[in-house]
Amino acid sequence: MSNPVLEIKNLHVWYRTYGGYSRVLDGVNLHVYKGEKVGLVGEAGCGKTTTMRSVLRILPEGQAHIPEGQILYHGNDILKMKPRELQQVRTRGISMIFQEPAAALNPVFTVGTQMFDVIKYSGLSKEESRKDNIKRLAIQAIKEVYIPDPERILNCYPNQLSGGMKQRICIAMAIVTARELLIADEPGTSLDVTIQDQVHRLLRGLVEKKEMSLIMITHSLGVARELTDRIYVMYAGNIVEVARTSDLFANPLHPYTLGLLSSVPKLTGGGVAEGIYGRIPDYLRPPGGCRFHPRCPRAVQRCREEKPLLRDLGDGHQVACFQV
Amino acid sequence: MKLHSYLLRRLLLSIFVLVGLSIVIFIIARVVPGDPARMALGPRAPQFAVDALREEMHLDKPLVAQYYYWIKGVATGDLGRSLVTKRGVLEDIMEFLPATMELVMVSAIFVIVFSILFGALAARYKDKWVDSVIRIMAYTGVAVPSFVLAVLFVLIFGYLWPVIPALGRLSAGVQPPVSITGLLTIDSLLTGDFPVFWDALKHLFLPALALAIGPIFQEARIIRSAMTDNMGKDYVAAAVGYGIPNHIIMGKYLLKPSLIPAVSVMGLDIASLMGNAFLVEVIFNWPGISRYGMEAMLRKDLNAISAVIIVFGLIFVLVNILVDLIVAYLDPRIRLGGKL
Numbered sequence: 309m310s311n312p313v314l315e316i317k318n319l320h321v322w323y324r325t326y327g328g329y330s331r332v333l334d335g336v337n338l339h340v341y342k343g344e345k346v347g348l349v350g351e352a353g354c355g356k357t358t359t360m361r362s363v364l365r366i367l368p369e370g371q372a373h374i375p376e377g378q379i380l381y382h383g384n385d386i387l388k389m390k391p392r393e394l395q396q397v398r399t400r401g402i403s404m405i406f407q408e409p410a411a412a413l414n415p416v417f418t419v420g421t422q423m424f425d426v427i428k429y430s431g432l433s434k435e436e437s438r439k440d441n442i443k444r445l446a447i448q449a450i451k452e453v454y455i456p457d458p459e460r461i462l463n464c465y466p467n468q469l470s471g472g473m474k475q476r477i478c479i480a481m482a483i484v485t486a487r488e489l490l491i492a493d494e495p496g497t498s499l500d501v502t503i504q505d506q507v508h509r510l511l512r513g514l515v516e517k518k519e520m521s522l523i524m525i526t527h528s529l530g531v532a533r534e535l536t537d538r539i540y541v542m543y544a545g546n547i548v549e550v551a552r553t554s555d556l557f558a559n560p561l562h563p564y565t566l567g568l569l570s571s572v573p574k575l576t577g578g579g580v581a582e583g584i585y586g587r588i589p590d591y592l593r594p595p596g597g598c599r600f601h602p603r604c605p606r607a608v609q610r611c612r613e614e615k616p617l618l619r620d621l622g623d624g625h626q627v628a629c630f631q632v
Numbered sequence: 633m634k635l636h637s638y639l640l641r642r643l644l645l646s647i648f649v650l651v652g653l654s655i656v657i658f659i660i661a662r663v664v665p666g667d668p669a670r671m672a673l674g675p676r677a678p679q680f681a682v683d684a685l686r687e688e689m690h691l692d693k694p695l696v697a698q699y700y701y702w703i704k705g706v707a708t709g710d711l712g713r714s715l716v717t718k719r720g721v722l723e724d725i726m727e728f729l730p731a732t733m734e735l736v737m738v739s740a741i742f743v744i745v746f747s748i749l750f751g752a753l754a755a756r757y758k759d760k761w762v763d764s765v766i767r768i769m770a771y772t773g774v775a776v777p778s779f780v781l782a783v784l785f786v787l788i789f790g791y792l793w794p795v796i797p798a799l800g801r802l803s804a805g806v807q808p809p810v811s812i813t814g815l816l817t818i819d820s821l822l823t824g825d826f827p828v829f830w831d832a833l834k835h836l837f838l839p840a841l842a843l844a845i846g847p848i849f850q851e852a853r854i855i856r857s858a859m860t861d862n863m864g865k866d867y868v869a870a871a872v873g874y875g876i877p878n879h880i881i882m883g884k885y886l887l888k889p890s891l892i893p894a895v896s897v898m899g900l901d902i903a904s905l906m907g908n909a910f911l912v913e914v915i916f917n918w919p920g921i922s923r924y925g926m927e928a929m930l931r932k933d934l935n936a937i938s939a940v941i942i943v944f945g946l947i948f949v950l951v952n953i954l955v956d957l958i959v960a961y962l963d964p965r966i967r968l969g970g971k972l
Binding site for chain 1: 663758759863864866867869870871872873874875876879880884886889892962963964965968
């Protein structure tokens with residue numbers, strides 16, 4: 309296969325807090341090929357969003373600190389880019405959809421104002437950035453996310469739209485000018501289930517139609533199974549398992565993945581799902597060795613002392629666990 | 633749009649506010665010790681003259697009756713006579729109010745422009761030296777009362793370094809324009825008299841600045857904290873992520889939502905300048921209503937006190953309605969939320 313569109317190598321992200329550095333990301337590796345749909349799965353607070361926000365360099369300034377790692381976009385390190393190159397990536401390369409559509413839209417500007425600016429500053433030629441052309445692009449994008457009456461929507465303020473419509477508008481803004489990679493940060497989580505499903509289908513359709521790559525952040529294995537080709541399972545700032553989607557469900561290996569799978573309630577009944585005991589560790593004092601060991605049913609002495617690295621078990625199925 | 637009915641409701645409500653205010657100030661002015669008639673006529677006036685004046689002013693009747701006579705006059709546009717200037721209070725107010733209005737309006741322009749400028753700069757360069765300099769200026773600016781600044785300005789610009797006039801509304805020998813609005817700058821513009829306009833503007837600069845500095849920095853701090861607060865919002869991260877340039881984000885997407893909390897405080901601050909201008913008016917020898925009202929209080933000039941307070945109350949009410957309209961303009965959630 310050709311070179312990946314995006315490759316994250318050994319990414320560490322720390323947050324400054326009053327208690328010292330909160331070491332959230334602990335060496336994340338991830339890559340996406342052109343046209344590939346990748347899932348990033350893990351429970352809340354495991355660093356999924358942090359990973360993706362560092363890709364666009366929109367982590368809170370002054371708090372986030374990246375001690376090591378690389379984020380390569382077509383081989384160029386985004387973390388070392390000058391403002392101009394970074395702008396290029398943001399306007400032409402990668403766009404992101406946020407978890408909370410209500411928070412991701414500015415409440416005091418109309419949808420139109422916000423969309424027009426996204427188009428206007430996306431590095432169009434002079435001819436293309438004429439007002440009527442910008443409006444045409446915006447209307448086209450709104451049509452593409454299946455919202456009727458785009459002209460009216462452009463004059464609406466975000467609070468006049470429903471949650472599902474807001475998220476569609478966010479998607480429209482992310483695809484309104486051509487981009488190679490779309491990062492969707494739990495786009496359905498704040499919506500109710502039927503709308504959630506519509507939004508996911510819409511995303512998949514658009515990504516396939518425009519031949520974009522997709523990174524889908526989700527805490528739901530079901531969503532990942534439906535939408536992605538390959539899944540990264542993340543726990544406490546580490547990727548613990550990578551596999552093709554079908555492989556992961558057929559043959560899950562990491563104890564955490566097994567735990568996640570057993571947390572899904574089954575339609576066949578059989579009582580409450582088992583789940584995983586305990587919770588995400590304190591990032592100020594993360595456990596040594598494997599960060600999952602305090603919650604792991606199969607932890608041995610070695611897990612407490614040494615950090616397991618991803619091992620390839622063939623066919624791209626990688627696991628970071630000594631016990632597999 | 634229910635703007636009309638909203639405005640109507642607010643105006644009706646403000647009538648009650650003003651009536652309440654008139655009762656309060658009417659009582660306060662009268663329970664303060666001292667006989668207004670005696671004070672008006674002086675200690676050596678014969679008792680019968682004082683009694684005659686008391687009767688004329690209805691001071692010999694119970695408070696309720698006094699209020700009735702007074703409010704009846706007010707309703708018909710007769711605010712009574714001033715015991716000090718011996719003229720109709722309305723006439724006095726018409727003479728002194730425009731000077732203060734002009735001063736406060738120029739102050740308001742200073743407040744709006746510089747508070748936004750300083751607030752945005754401090755937020756943009758948060759925790760950098762620009763922010764620290766503005767912070768120090770802000771603490772000083774808020775802590776130093778305007779009359780101290782006024783004295784300093786008069787000392788510096790009136791005496792040590794006379795580059796800009798520090799006293800009065802116009803230079804000696806300058807013929808004031810025909811009074812149309814009473815605001816010298818506007819009247820001179822209307823009559824096309826640009827030298828007078830320029831002279832009036834120069835005279836406004838120092839007193840307006842002395843009044844404005846406190847509110848400028850108070851509002852700048854509010855704007856700064858609102859902006860730094862909003863910087864952490866997803867919509868800002870999203871805008872950055874879409875590649876929208878920084879100056880557009882700061883000056884547009886971050887500034888507008890951040891102005892909303894500042895506008896309410898700004899409105900009240902600017903309205904309070906009317907009353908707080910007293911010492912500044914005295915120091916700059918500015919013939920304004922604040923000074924007039926304060927003198928009325930010291931001399932227990934009942935009609936003048938009540939009238940001045942009612943005028944201030946009216947201005948507060950109007951400014952508050954204006955503020956609500958501006959906030960509604962800035963924030964569609966309020967404008968379109970149905971509960972305007």
